[in-house]
Amino acid sequence: MTDxxxxxxxxxxxxxxxxxxxxxxxxxxxxxAVAIDPAVRELRPDYRALVITAEGLVPGxxxxxxxxxxxxxxxxxxxxxxxxxxEEHPHLAAWREAFRAFGAKPQRTRxxxxxxxRRAADGLPRVDRLTDIYNAIxxxxxxxxxxxxxxxxxxxxxLVRADGTEEFATAAGxxxxxxxxxPGEVVWRDDAGVTCRRWNWRQCVRTRLTxxxxxxxxxxxxxxxMDDTALTAAGDALSEALTASSxxxxxxxxxxPAGTLR
Numbered sequence: 002m003t004d005x006x007x008x009x010x011x012x013x014x015x016x017x018x019x020x021x022x023x024x025x026x027x028x029x030x031x032x033x034a035v036a037i038d039p040a041v042r043e044l045r046p047d048y049r050a051l052v053i054t055a056e057g058l059v060p061g062x063x064x065x066x067x068x069x070x071x072x073x074x075x076x077x078x079x080x081x082x083x084x085x086x087x088e089e090h091p092h093l094a095a096w097r098e099a100f101r102a103f104g105a106k107p108q109r110t111r112x113x114x115x116x117x118x119r120r121a122a123d124g125l126p127r128v129d130r131l132t133d134i135y136n137a138i139x140x141x142x143x144x145x146x147x148x149x150x151x152x153x154x155x156x157x158x159x160l161v162r163a164d165g166t167e168e169f170a171t172a173a174g175x176x177x178x179x180x181x182x183x184p185g186e187v188v189w190r191d192d193a194g195v196t197c198r199r200w201n202w203r204q205c206v207r208t209r210l211t212x213x214x215x216x217x218x219x220x221x222x223x224x225x226x227m228d229d230t231a232l233t234a235a236g237d238a239l240s241e242a243l244t245a246s247s248x249x250x251x252x253x254x255x256x257x258p259a260g261t262l263r
Contacts, residue, residue, distance in 0.1 A: 028054050028056060028151075028251075028253055029253060031054070031151075031157055032052060032054055032218075032253055032254075032255050033255070034156075034157035035050070035052050035157055035158045035159070035255060035257055036157065036158075036159045036160070036257070037050065037159070037160045037257055037258070038159065038160060038161040038162060040161070040162045041160050041161070041162060041187060044099070044102050044103060044162070044187065045099050045102070045224060047095075047224050047225035048099075048222070048223070048224055049223045049229070049232065049256060049257065049258055050160065050220055050221070050222060050223075050256075050257045051220075051221040051223070051232050051233070051235075051236045051254065051255075051256050051257075052158070052218055052219070052220055052221075052254065052255050052256075052257060053218065053219045053221070053236060053239060053240060053252060053253070053254045054151065054216075054217070054218045054219075054252065054253045054254075055216070055217050055218070055219070055243055055247070055250050055251070055252050056151075056215070056216050056250065056251045057215065057216075057247060057249045057250045057251055058131060058214060058215050058216065058217060058243070058246075058247045058250055059130070059215075059246060059247040059250075060129065060130055060131055060210070060211065060212050060213060060214045060215060061129065061130045061212055062129055062130060062212065063127040063128065063129060063130060063133050064130050064133075064246075066134070066242070066245060066246055067127070067130055067133030067134055067137065067246075068127070068133070070133065070134060070137035070138070070141075070242060071125050071127065071133055071136065071137045073137070073141065074121070074125065074136075074137040074138075074140035074141045075121045075124065075125055075140070077140070077141050078118050078121030078122075078140050078141075079121060079122060081118070081143075082118070082121065082122060087115060087118045087119055088107075088115065090118075090143055091226035092114075092143050092144070092223075092224065092226045092227045093112065093114060093115045093118070093143065094226075095224040095225055095226050096112035096114070096115065096145065096200075096222075096224060097112065097115075099112075099187075099200065099224060100112060100199065100200070103162065103185055103186055103187050103199075104183060104185060104186070105186070105199050105202075110199050110202045110203075111202070112145055112200070112201060112202065113139065113145045113146070113147065113201040113202060114139050114140070114143055114144055114145045114146070114201075117136060117139055117140050118140055118143070121140060125137070125140065129210065129211070129212060130246060131148060131210050131214060131217065131243075131246075132148065132210055134239070134242045134243060134246060135147070135148050135219055135239060137242070138235060138238050138239045138242065141238070142231070142234065142235035142238065143227075144221050144222065144223060144227060144232070144235045145200070145201035145220075145221070145222040146201075146219060146220065146221050146222070146235070146239070147197060147201060147204055147219065147220050148210045148217050148218070148219045148220075149196060149197075149204070149208045149209070149210070149217060149218055149219075149220070150208050150209065150210055150211065150214045150216070150217055151216040151217055151218055152214075152215075152216050153207055153208045154191050154196070154208055154218075155191045155192040155193040156191045156192035156193075157191070158189055158190075158191060158196070158218070158220075159189070159190055159191070160187065160188070160189050160200075161187075161188060161190060162185050162186065162187055162188075163181075163182040163183065163184060163185065163186045163187075163188045163190075163195065164184055165181055165182060165183060165184035165186075166181065167181060167182060167188065167190060167194050167195045168180075168181065168193075168194035168195065169181065169182060169188075169194060169195040169198055169205055170194065170205045170206050170207045171203070171205060171206055172206055177206070180198075182195055182198055182199075186198065186199060187199065187200045188200070189220070191208075193207070194207075196208045197220075200222065201220075201222050219239060221235055221236055221239070229256070232256070233256075236254060240252050240254075
């Protein structure tokens with residue numbers, strides 16, 4: 002399991018003996034540079050991001066561990082859905098409010114955790130070894146959670162409000178397409194452009210996890226109804242699942258509060 006920290010401190014944890022010291026130093030510097038624009042804090046002062054980096058991952062197609070985790074998450078989600086509409090869950094209701102605050106319509110572009118929960122009754126998607134793990138944790142803990150390939154990321158991750166000129170690489174009809182976020186939209190970005198639109202709605206093609214991904218980072222997004230204890234529990238569950246899937250993985254975490262842009 003990985004230790005959790007706040008602010009500018011970074012802690013690492015090792016499962017096995019996978020990563021070289023130089024890699025760890027680079028990862029620690031990258032993780033310390035993850036930032037959230039104060040403009041996002043003005044929008045949602047209760048926002049926090051738990052960032053987990055992972056080196057030495059074993060990628061590949063969906064496997065038995067992912068199937069077990071997804072089946073357990075589906076069962077948990079069905080019990081919640083039987084108690085009432087998914088959008089009434091306190092954390093998802095808060096995310097809907099956050100989306101409306103920057104002009105998005107959550108009925109059309111849903112927060113990622115809500116979109117997954119709505120699919121649980123008919124079965125969650127089976128994508129690949131790593132994506133299945135984080136989708137299962139997202140549903141089980143009702144937390145927006147995404148993964149990005151560190152080897153395709155350029156510079157540190159920053160959560161900002163877009164000016165509308167940034168490029169977002171996606172695909173439509175099998176063709177590569179460049180889109181632009183709306184001015185004021187909350188986006189994750191790196192030095193090359195937007196990596197995730199509308200906070201946690203859609204990831205770009207360039208940095209998504211693939212069957213070749215061995216270095217990645219994972220973002221867990223929390224608002225007020227999910228306190229730090231619950232957020233840490235979700236991060237621990239993800240760390241434990243990644244360690245079980247990739248025994249030599251090296252993990253590092255940082256809990257980033259809003260308003261930390263450098």
